[in-house]
Structures are given as structure tokens and as C-alpha cells.
Amino acid sequence: MIIILKKDFEERQMTNLTDWLKSNRLDVHVSKGVNQTILGLVGDTSTVDIDLIRGLDIVEDVKRIQEPFKNANRKFHPADTIVELPGGIKIGGGNFQFMAGPCSVESVEQICLIARKVKESGANILRGGAFKPRTSPYAFQGLRDQGIEFLLEAKRQTGLLLVTEIMDASQLPLFKEIDIIQVGARNMQNFELLKELSHLRKPILLKRGLANTLEELLMSAEYLLAGGNEQVILCERGIRTFETATRNTLDISAVPMLKFMSHLPVIVDPSHATGIARLVKPLSLASAAAGADGLIIEVHNNPPCALCDGKQSLTFETFNEVATAVRNILPHCCR
């Protein structure tokens, strides 16, 4: 961390600051120039509150050099984290997984049918929304408790693992038999929820917020890791930009950048990233090519009638085609 001091500070103020920094177990190197004095901080600065220092009277600016996340940082944990799921299913460290299923759970018949079909095409994990965050209070809000029950029935029938979204910590008792708890994009910075989930020892699928930087995503992962839950899967699902041809803009660079910055597995959601079914295949191939550890894809028995997001859901046939194409490209991908 670099601290640039204002011109005309008093010697005493600088001494106070350097003493305080040293008491935080940091080495301080002072460079005095004619126009500027700069303090170079050496040591573990990840827990230093940068806003606090920036607010000091004698400080003109502070620039981080070290990243503010430590547990999620690849520099301190060079080896890939591999999330291990029941039945020997793994994500990360060279293990690629398909998660597939409908946007919303609609009925027990629907979810069980979809489960069987996506399993046939090679998915090991079933997705399906029971609690649905919807922009409009008038839109379908999910089957909630009943949706969870239907998912569990699909698990019993097919043996697929389950991933589904939590919207509030009060719903946690319902998630006991859910294998991966999803934190949605809108809740990526719901810190109270993250703190609760950090006490679990269960994999969390953490989706990037629509307007959140990669560093912020890793800081939210850090909430989970700092609380002791090390089973975190990151998910790129599109960010909000000025472009309107697609619902969001898939930030494909996030895949190799996150894997460079962090040891956590990274998957991609090509369905939400653009909202257009036709783009799921090229973006799935691109995500695999860029080094993703998995895909989470919306599949529906009857996309045009899906209670939400029908436009972006694949049919069984198309999902099978996508999964096959991805498996074929995997040996030639970046990893």
C-alpha cells in the first residue's frame, strides 16, 4: 500500500501516522521528494481499512498494491480449490460440471421430467428456482417451500445433486438437503446473508452482481472464506452495460482473470448472461474454451410456456447438443 501525503504536513503528524502503521505490524518506507512524500507499506495490508487512512488530514491519496482479499487470493493458495460434492462429483482443478434445469420449479412432474432429461445429457447437478427474485411484485415469485420439496423429489428419483437460490437467511432450514446453495446476483453484497452462510460447511455458488467488479466478487467470497466456509464456486453471469442487444454483457475475461486472481472454481451462466437461447451454444463453447470449470444452463420441457425466462431456456434436444459440443471442445480448451 502506498500513502501519498499532502504537501505542508507537520513532521509530528507523519510520525503519529508511521507509529500507528508500525503498531499494525507494517513496515513503513518513507520517500521524501521536493513536492511529495510517499509512504510505502510493506506487510499484510489486506486487513487495513483503506477508507480510514484516506480520511486522515495529512493524506492526499492511498493506492493499494496488494489485493484486499487474502483467503481467496491465489498468491497465498497457489493450488486450485476443488469443491467436492456427494457421490464423488468435483468442480475445479480440471473437473468440469454441467448444472442444468428450469428457471423456476413449476410442478413435481415438470422438475422430475427435466431432471431425467438433463441427466441423460450428462448433467450431474439439477438447478431450479424455488425462491425467485423478480423485478416486478406482480411476476411469479416461485413455489417457495413447495418448490424445494419438488426438487428433493427429483433428487430422489434421479440421484442428481441440487443447486437452488436462497433469498434470505430465514429460509436456511429448508436448504438442509440442498447440495449447493446459490447466492444470486442481486444478493452478492447482502452481507448479512453471506455472514450466515459463512458458518455452514456446504458449497456456495456465488453469482457476480450485475454491477460488481471482480475484486468485489472476491471480497464477497472473502466473507464466506473468512467465516470458515471454504467451498465457494464463483459464477460469471453477465454484467450491465450500455449494450441493449443482449440483456447483459457476458464478461468472458472474468473467467481467466478470476482464475488468475483466485484459486476458487469459476463457472459461467450463459442463459442469464444474454437472455437469448440462440446464444447459449456459442457462449458455452467460449466459456469452456476460456477455462471455465462448469456451466449452469436453463433447460425447460416447453420453453415457450416457461413461467419465467422462457426466452432463454433450451429444449432437451438443444441442451443435449450443447453438452455434446462442450464435451468435444474440452480437450482443446485453456486450462
Place this chain on the structure above:
Amino acid sequence: MIIILKKDFEERQMTNLTDWLKSNRLDVHVSKGVNQTILGLVGDTSTVDIDLIRGLDIVEDVKRIQEPFKNANRKFHPADTIVELPGGIKIGGGNFQFMAGPCSVESVEQICLIARKVKESGANILRGGAFKPRTSPYAFQGLRDQGIEFLLEAKRQTGLLLVTEIMDASQLPLFKEIDIIQVGARNMQNFELLKELSHLRKPILLKRGLANTLEELLMSAEYLLAGGNEQVILCERGIRTFETATRNTLDISAVPMLKFMSHLPVIVDPSHATGIARLVKPLSLASAAAGADGLIIEVHNNPPCALCDGKQSLTFETFNEVATAVRNILPHCCR
């Protein structure tokens, strides 16, 4: 709402669609062209699930004409909503209020001192964070329960009303004597929280999310209004753009646009919008000039030592100067 059908649909499919639309109490007008058939829907389309229709097999595209929010819509409620607070304090409909105070409550002495000072400068409402959403798990997270107690003590000593942020519905019991409950930018689309707050009969200060459109802000307000809580104050606090000279970009057009779209009062937070104390005065004047109904400003007894956001806090003297300048400009502002 306009539905554009794909070429080559079957007559039977269109009949099914128009019948279904009519059963939703909508009039359907069909325009058949050589290349395109268009359905014009007339009636209350605000509760129609646009994604559902977009997903239908014969539909190429759907375009809204009517806004999807109804309770928040000025078209149906032409008169300004005036939020009425204890002691005859009002916001909206020509009533302008200053909310001021520290980013975080730090001690009972601090918050009481700041309360007295901002009251002297004309603020009727004290702000101060007890529960703090922080990007880093290592940053100060607020005094929480104790912070609320200290705020209540400041209220007892000064008679100021209180506004403070809630982060989770489980904290609600602590907010009984809080006059305005703030929903922060990161929780604007925490729909479970919004549903809980919609059952209250207490003013809600709803901050715009960093990457949320004005329509989405009004849809979140609609969650509150649809649940029966009509006391909603909207707050523009800067959006996330590519510009890095300021922390966020204050969307000043949001003030007149929101007042055109909706009857709800609109205030501005110039402190968070830019993160730079020096900009608070020009942006406060600009916000008033554009027609805002109030300002929420960070003020601290000792800004350089503030436990968070010191860089953007005003001193007592500067806040007094800003409040005076705003009062002087008010008679010449847009309203």
C-alpha cells in the same frame, strides 16, 4: 403493450393467444401486414408477465407502452405524495428537508454532538449508520444494536427524527422508534426485505441501486406500495459508470424524471454519489435546483478520523454553509 408475431404462425395459435389475452381483461387489436402481424393490447397491462408472452412460440417480440408500475405511477396519482413525519415534518409536495449525520454511529457522545450541530444548521432528521454494509469483511461493520440505542439517545436529547439503514428483516424489532427506515442501494432488489417492509406503516427511504434503472427503482417502490405501505421516499445516490474521477456518477436527471414518472418524493445523497466532500456543495445546490425534495448529507465531528467514508463527510462549518446556500437557492429552483 404491443405483441409482434413471427411470420408464418398458424391462425389457431393466434386465436389461442388473443383468447387468453381477452380472458385477462385486455382488448386486443390486430394489425395484419404483408410481412408482420401486430397485436395492440389495450387495458391494464401492468400485471401482465412480459417474459411469459415473449417466450411464446409465435411471438417475435413484445414492447411495453404502458409502464409496468401502477401504484407508483404519476399517471394514476397526479398529486404529489407528501410523507408526513412526527412533529409535523413533511417531505414532498413543496416541503424540503435536510437529513444529516455521520456515516457510522461511533459513540453516544459523537452522535449526540453531531445531532445538536446539524439541528443548529437546520436539519430536522438525523442520519447515522448502526448496521453498515461494507465491501470488505475486515472493515468496520457498525455498532449494530448499540448504534441504534445511541441514535435513540440523540433523538431524546435533540428531538430530531431518525433515519437509519436496515440490512435484514430480522433486525426489524430494533427499528420500532426509528422514524424512517432506509433500504440501502445494495438491498434495493432484496425483495424478501421489501415484502416485509411493505407490511409496515412507516416511511421507507429507498435508495437506488448502483446499477438499477429508474424503472427498476419504481418497481421496487411498487413492492412497498403494493403491500400497502404508501410512505416511500426515493433517493438518487449515484450510479456506476466507467468514470473513475468520482466514486459514482450522480444521475441528476433522475430527479426530474422520477418526479415526472411518479408522485413519490425524491431526495439526493450527494455524499455517496461522489465520495468527495468538496463536491457536496455544488451537487447539493444542483439537486435543489433540479427539484429535489431533500438532501441526505454526511456530517462528522472530525471527518479525517471517521471510521468510514471520512473522505466524503462535511465538517459542522461546511454543512452549515451548504445548508444556508441551499435555503437561499430554494426559491429559485425548479418545482
Place this chain on the structure above:
Amino acid sequence: MIIILKKDFEERQMTNLTDWLKSNRLDVHVSKGVNQTILGLVGDTSTVDIDLIRGLDIVEDVKRIQEPFKNANRKFHPADTIVELPGGIKIGGGNFQFMAGPCSVESVEQICLIARKVKESGANILRGGAFKPRTSPYAFQGLRDQGIEFLLEAKRQTGLLLVTEIMDASQLPLFKEIDIIQVGARNMQNFELLKELSHLRKPILLKRGLANTLEELLMSAEYLLAGGNEQVILCERGIRTFETATRNTLDISAVPMLKFMSHLPVIVDPSHATGIARLVKPLSLASAAAGADGLIIEVHNNPPCALCDGKQSLTFETFNEVATAVRNILPHCCR
């Protein structure tokens, strides 16, 4: 095109409008509702000035259904455009090309060395900047005329085709022997330049502007096509977003979307998209996987000493590795 009329218009105004529209060879279908009257326009609306209609007194809003570009539109030209270059080199319609070379031409030795090396690795086209758009007036502005001469020497020595950037129409006489003229991102909407280039019968590489939509990119291509130059190659090179971990955000969805919207070939510049050499390989693979028709990659004999953009340039070895990996993945890609 859909025209939504304001309430309370006069019958005579509507008759004037529909008469005028019909005189533009458009069929007009009127849907009258209780609250709204809607005009559906059928025919070729791509040349209708939407702003003109939007400004009319009785018009509330206008919504396009047809795209405003015609020559670039795949709907009217279903077959892929294949750009044919000297020596039988083709781009598009299943033909994939590597363009490679330094950001700036620095000397005749440098550019000839790089040319030989990238040819060995499979590139058919040499890139290299002679005229350099630089944010700072104090940064290196390119060798200009001399840079073009050095490029031509490299062409003589290696037989590689040349692509280089033009910054102003007055430079055109220097571009006679250049095989592909590049219009840079900052000039994508330099309409005077586009008009000049539309009179040529030489391939144009049109880069997407940092803040331009796909529709705007196609409208700029339309300037070229409408003037008679049908040899246009589109290039995605990253857009500007809030994310700062990469210099720009590569919009990978642009590849399949542009190919869906248009018949023109689409290539990707992974070097400028992120500014980070380490990301060029994963993004090159991702671009090919998503269906791109080629790549334009920065390669330098000594990246750390490049006069500009060294950080994003590949060494000869790395470029060879990337080119090999891309060739291996091509048979499994989306096309």
C-alpha cells in the same frame, strides 16, 4: 415501425400523418383503443428518419421493429459475405485468418523480423500501426509516412498482406498498396471518413467503438455498404464498462449476435480488449469457439520495450502457441 399517438389528437392531424407515411410507400394500419391509438407501419422503414416522426406534435413514442440497417442485414442477404484478398486469402464463410504484428511500426528491421516470425506461425496478414491515435499528445504518435514504407518493405520480403489504421481521409494516397484499411475504434463514427472509404473497392476493417452498440457498429458498416464498398470486416475489441481489472470488457456475445444480425465477417482483437498479454490465449480460444472468422493479435520482438502497448503484446513463442491452440480448437467451434 410502431407509432403511438398521444391521447386527444385531432383527426385531421392523424390523416396528415398517415397520408405522409403512405407517400413514403408505407402501408399504415391503425389500431384505435380507448386510451391509445397505434399506427403499424409496414414496408421498408429503414430509411425513415425516426427522430423526425418522434418530434411530431401528435406522437407520444415510436418503436422500431425492423432494424435501421439494410445492406448489412442478414435478413436481406442470408449468405455469409466472404472478403477476398490477393493471393486467394479469404475471411468469412468458414475461412479463418490470423492478423498479427506490433502495435507500432518502429523500424524496418523490427517490422520485417516480426513479419517473418508471424508468417512462420501461420499468419497471412501483418498488422502494424503507422498512424497512432494516442490519448496523450506527449505519447509516441507513430512513424506515419515512414511507417507505411516499412510495412510495404515487410510485404515485399514476406508476401504477407497488410492491415493498418487510417486516421484521416487526407492520408488515403499513402494506403494504395495496403490490403485492408483499418478504421479504429475512436473513428467508428467519423462519418466523413466513412463516406470517403465507401467509395473505395478495398476491404475495410471496422472496429467497434468503446461505447457503441452493435446496432451502431452495423450503421457505420451501412455507411460503407451504402456507398458501394461491400468488403467490410467487423471487429469486436472490447467495450468500456465499470470493470477496471481489464482495460476494456471483451463483449464475446457480439460475435454470435453480429453474425446473426449481419452477413459480414467478424473478427476479434483480444489484445486491445483487455490490455493484458496473459489473457490473449484464453480469449483467442473463446473467440474462435464463439464463431469468430479471425483474430488480430499484437506480437512484438521484445514486448517489454515496445514503444506502446507492450503490456499486451505477445512474444513470438507465445503467439506461436496461441496460433497452434486456435488451429486445434477450430474444428470444434461454433459455426
Place this chain on the structure above:
Amino acid sequence: MIIILKKDFEERQMTNLTDWLKSNRLDVHVSKGVNQTILGLVGDTSTVDIDLIRGLDIVEDVKRIQEPFKNANRKFHPADTIVELPGGIKIGGGNFQFMAGPCSVESVEQICLIARKVKESGANILRGGAFKPRTSPYAFQGLRDQGIEFLLEAKRQTGLLLVTEIMDASQLPLFKEIDIIQVGARNMQNFELLKELSHLRKPILLKRGLANTLEELLMSAEYLLAGGNEQVILCERGIRTFETATRNTLDISAVPMLKFMSHLPVIVDPSHATGIARLVKPLSLASAAAGADGLIIEVHNNPPCALCDGKQSLTFETFNEVATAVRNILPHCCR
């Protein structure tokens, strides 16, 4: 400027680097830590090519502390620049001006009528487009040479000064009697054009690009200033964001930030910033309140029939109302 070296560099490499930096008249201060070595550069670093250093083998990162613009920097020119125009008209340093007129010059009668009317309402400068940058090749492109002639006729009849946009340096001979040459948003980084204009001794109105930072705007101003043209007026006209309720997002913070960073006058274009006539009044008041030195506003004799941008043009009556309101608020504004 701060240079952070990679771990494990060789001593000889660092000596080479520091020697080279010193030969550029910079003082170099070295801070060696256990994990990191940092070089602090003191002196005039504005002409140092940051990309060059960033590309060096032993450099991990470079961070600027000093701004890269010097002539435009308020630190080195504390006093406001006042642009002086014929007839004693001034902009900046407390002098506020209205520029008003149509988007496009349509006929000599139209422009002369508008000129008389905006003069009556207090404008000293007439705007009007002769050369029009239009996204679509099928939209009206301006009257070009003839448009300039009509503007000059309006100047003869009313004595108003003229501001109009140049699109290419080849048009310069037509601009001899134009008082202020406008560089449009799309040409803000047309560096060849900027270099040509830097040789003039005539005021330039430099509009901010849709996706350009304030620093980039000042770097483009630096092109003009470095070439010797000191008469530069900056113009904020809205940036591109995800928000679609307005055409662009007016970055009101740009006004006080630019005036803090630079000594150049700053005006605002509220018409293009949002594209909505109804918002021009509140945004004009807000701009003045925030400290702008002037406004450039679209006014048309018959807005619904304007050949372009009718939706955002004011009538004579509305412009008179806006100008009066702004004059009334000016004494209470930030300056």
C-alpha cells in the same frame, strides 16, 4: 509516479531503469521491502509514457500520482481562463453565456428567425449545425457549405456570434468567420483534427465523448493547448450508461470536478444530455447551480418539425422561460 517492481529482478536491471529515469530529469526514490521494491518518481512526469514503463520486464505495475495533463491543469495555472470573443463577450471567470439555436440549419429564414428570437431572450451566441454527424447514412446530413452561409447571414442580421461543428479538417476554410469551432462528442479523440485546430488562435468548444473520462477530455484539451491554442471551452453533454430513461446521463459532477482539475471554462448541453425537452429547464438550473460557465441549448421555431432532434428542442417561449429562470438563480449558484 510510482513504479512497483516485480519480485526477483536483477540489480543490474533496476540500475538501468533508474539511470534512464534520471536521464529524463526525474528524481528516483527507492523503497526496498521484503516482498516489494517501489520506485517513487519526483519531477515532471506528465510527459513520461506510462505504457512504455509498464511494459518493462522488471515492472509489475505503475501508478500515476501526478495528472498526465499539464497545460490544462489548474495546479499550474490557478487563475480561471477567460475566453474572450468579439464584442467583449466573455466565457469563464464569472462570465456566463447562453448559446442557443437549432440542431440543424434548415433555411436562411429559419436560422435568421431563430437568431432574432434567442437574442431577445438573452443569448449572445447562435448555435446551428451545418455539418451533422448522424448515426444513419439515411438521416439528414446537414446543409453543409450552404448551412455555413445561412449562419453568416444570421450573424450579419443580428450581430450574434456563431458556434458550429466541424467534422473534418478539410472543412476549415469554411470556418473563417465562425467565432467558436465546435468539436463534437464523436470527434473528441479525433487527434488529427485536434492537431489541426491547435494551430488556430480561435476558441474551440470541445465536447466530452460519450464514453470518455474527465481525464481523457482534459488530455484532448491538452492536444489543443500543447499546440498553442489556449482558447478552449469544455462541454459536458451526457455520458453513456445503462440507464435508458434518458438518451444519455448528464454527469453533473463533471462541472465542479473539471473546474477543480482545470482552469478552462465549462459549459453544459442539457439538450443532448437527455434528449427530452421537458428536462432542459431543471438541468439548466442544476448546471448553473453546480457552477457552469454557460449553457448550449437547442431552440427551434417549430420543434415537432425539426429535421433532427425535434424531441429535445425548446420553443421560443420555453427558451425564454429557461433563460429567465437561469438568470434569476445565477446569484445563488456555486462559483
